[in-house]
Amino acid sequence: MSCYAKNPQNKYVPLGDANRRMQTEAGDGDELEVQQGVLKCRNVQDKQKTPLRNQKWQSKSPILNGHVPIDYSLYTYTNLQVIGQGSFGVVYKAKANETGEIVAVKKVIQDKRYKNREIQIMQELNHPNIVETKHAYFSYGDSSDEQYLNVIMDYQPETIHSYNTKFLKQQQLIPQIQAKLYSYQLLRGLAYVHTKGVCHRDIKPDNVLINPESNILKLCDFGSAKKLSSMEQNISYICSRSYRAPELLFGATNYSSQVDMWSVGCIIAEMFNGLPLFLGTSAVDQLVEIIKVLGSPSREEVISMNKEYDIKQYNIVQIRKKDWANVFVNEIDPLAVDLVSKILTYCPKTRLSAIQALSHSYFDDFRDENMFKIYEKNIKIPNLFDFTKEELQSNQQLVNKLIPRWYDKRNKQ
Ligand SMILES: Nc1ncnc2c1ncn2[C@@H]1O[C@H](COP(=O)(O)OP(=O)(O)OP(=O)(O)O)[C@@H](O)[C@H]1O
Ligand SMILES: [Mg+2]
Numbered sequence: 001m002s003c004y005a006k007n008p009q010n011k012y013v014p015l016g017d018a019n020r021r022m023q024t025e026a027g028d029g030d031e032l033e034v035q036q037g038v039l040k041c042r043n044v045q046d047k048q049k050t051p052l053r054n055q056k057w058q059s060k061s062p063i064l065n066g067h068v069p070i071d072y073s074l075y076t077y078t079n080l081q082v083i084g085q086g087s088f089g090v091v092y093k094a095k096a097n098e099t100g101e102i103v104a105v106k107k108v109i110q111d112k113r114y115k116n117r118e119i120q121i122m123q124e125l126n127h128p129n130i131v132e133t134k135h136a137y138f139s140y141g142d143s144s145d146e147q148y149l150n151v152i153m154d155y156q157p158e159t160i161h162s163y164n165t166k167f168l169k170q171q172q173l174i175p176q177i178q179a180k181l182y183s184y185q186l187l188r189g190l191a192y193v194h195t196k197g198v199c200h201r202d203i204k205p206d207n208v209l210i211n212p213e214s215n216i217l218k219l220c221d222f223g224s225a226k227k228l229s230s231m232e233q234n235i236s237y238i239c240s241r242s243y244r245a246p247e248l249l250f251g252a253t254n255y256s257s258q259v260d261m262w263s264v265g266c267i268i269a270e271m272f273n274g275l276p277l278f279l280g281t282s283a284v285d286q287l288v289e290i291i292k293v294l295g296s297p298s299r300e301e302v303i304s305m306n307k308e309y310d311i312k313q314y315n316i317v318q319i320r321k322k323d324w325a326n327v328f329v330n331e332i333d334p335l336a337v338d339l340v341s342k343i344l345t346y347c348p349k350t351r352l353s354a355i356q357a358l359s360h361s362y363f364d365d366f367r368d369e370n371m372f373k374i375y376e377k378n379i380k381i382p383n384l385f386d387f388t389k390e391e392l393q394s395n396q397q398l399v400n401k402l403i404p405r406w407y408d409k410r411n412k413q
Contacts, residue, residue: 072135072152075099088223093155103134104155108223110138110147118223119149121198128386129189131156131209131220156209156218160267163212164205168274173330177379179271180336182210184363184384185217186264188391191354193219194257195394197227203263204240205270216382228256239263241286242276246297246346247305249287254307258348261357265343272332277344294346295321301346335362355394359401369406 075096084091089108096103110116122133135152160174160182167173174182186208193200200207202224209218224238233253239245245262247255269277278293280286291297296319302309324341325334339362345351352360365371366384375381385407392399 070134072096072103073137077103077105077152079105086221086223094152102155104131104153106151106153107139107148108151110149112147116149117226119151121222121225121227122151124196124198125193125222127189127192127388127391128216128383129185129218130192131218153220154218156211156216156220158210158212159206160208160210160271161205163210164271164274173274174271176272176332176336177375178212178215179268180362180366181215181379181381181384182208182217182271183264183268183339184358184366185382186219186267187354187358188384188387189217189219190260190264191358191394192391193225194260194354195391198222198225199228199257200225200260201238202240203260203267204243205267208267213380214382215380230254241283242266242279244283244286245348246287246290247348249283249290250302250306250309252306252308256348258351258353261343261351261354264354264357265340265351268336268343269327269340272336273329277327291316291319293322293327294344295319297346304347304349333362335360338362353394355398355402359398367402367404369404 075098077094077096080093080095080102082090083093083104084106089106092105092107094103094105095101108118119133119136122131122136125133132154133151134154137150139148139150140146141148164174173179186203190200190203200219200222202221203219207219207221209220210216226234228234234255236248236251236253236255239248239259243263243266245255245259248259266277278286278289280289296316297305299311299314302311302314324337328337339352339357339360342352342360343357366375366381372381385403387399387403392402
């Protein structure tokens with residue numbers, strides 16, 4: 001698998017030198033990170049939006065993803081429309097002219113001073129619930145210093161956010177069966193990412209792609225993702241505020257992948273309520289919103305979130321926790337409530353991991369052959385059980401629970 005792309009002078013440029021998000025990981029650049037991101041965003045958007053629309057292009061760089069059997073660098077593409085304008089780049093819907101295949105192209109400005117983790121991490125991932133990187137290459141602006149990384153991915157028509165918004169406009173919610181299918185696949189994608197030692201760090205409804213016809217879900221946007229190491233400090237100012245885990249709000253720098261699980265808990269709850277569960281207006285207010293539901297954390301819980309926290313400073317008014325059933329505005333499956341309550345816990349270690357959450361009884365009816373058949377008659381169900389050994393290695397005891405026997409039999413027939 002090649003990690004190089006050719007620049008206009010026909011020299012190979014190592015992809016590792018490129019950067020997308022200004023992550024210093026020293027905990028020192030929070031303000032800077034945001035300001036630089038916004039600045040880059042303006043540059044990228046202003047320059048790219050009009051001129052690139054409907055432009056035909058062909059990339060000359062070698063294929064980057066060893067998992068994809070087709071060489072997408074051989075194709076020419078036509079941009080059809082801008083589908084995403086994130087804080088760090090633009091995402092286009094595009095067409096491969098030779099095959100007619102619709103793809104998504106994410107174009108982000110590069111800063112050679114920083115490493116680009118996004119593409120490195122994406123190249124390592126190969127899973128049905130993770131967006132597929134088909135190809136990536138560099139392109140250049142007016143000067144060769146102005147470098148962009150273009151990532152060609154499979155295209156998905158909606159995100160959890162856009163789909164939820166459609167229902168909200170009609171004063172409705174995502175149907176519960178779809179919410180359940182999406183929750184399950186989100187957990188599956190995340191269990192895989194975590195098995196790879198990667199923490200996504202920006203799980204939010206906009207970063208979860210779905211196709212409401214096939215009901216397939218794919219996790220995207222690995223721009224904040226990182227392989228966490230206990231030897232290294234990590235910035236706590238990460239993840240969109242409404243989905244930010246309480247340990248991050250308490251300033252932890254030695255957190256684990258469990259921060260992603262908190263975000264998943266928030267997304268599941270949001271699919272049931274239609275609106276974000278914790279919608280704070282600042283980091284402090286975000287904690288207040290969490291406390292209103294979970295009650296004030298005990299001193300032990302604060303230490304479990306951030307052992308560096310100066311507990312002498314801890315002086316939060318004692319607020320009692322709410323009954324989880326009352327947190328939801330509609331009548332929902334009590335098993336779903338139980339799952340959310342076990343994910344949204346202060347202590348990251350007692351919070352369910354992705355693989356544990358998959359084995360929760362809320363998802364048992366997917367594993368029940370009769371129930372599965374009933375679902376199948378009413379709705380498209382993607383493959384939920386094609387686990388690889390890699391995915392299951394994190395907890396062998398759960399293997400039997402996660403793959404129903406009838407599924408094995410059905411596959412052998
Ligand atoms: N493969 C894809 N198929 C369809 N839409 C996509 C795809 N990838 C991204 N998008 C859309 O583009 C948006 C921005 O993409 P992405 O999150 O990767 O970029 P970003 O610049 O990191 O955004 P942000 O900083 O806002 O999270 C997504 O929220 C989604 O709406
Ligand atoms: Mg995003």
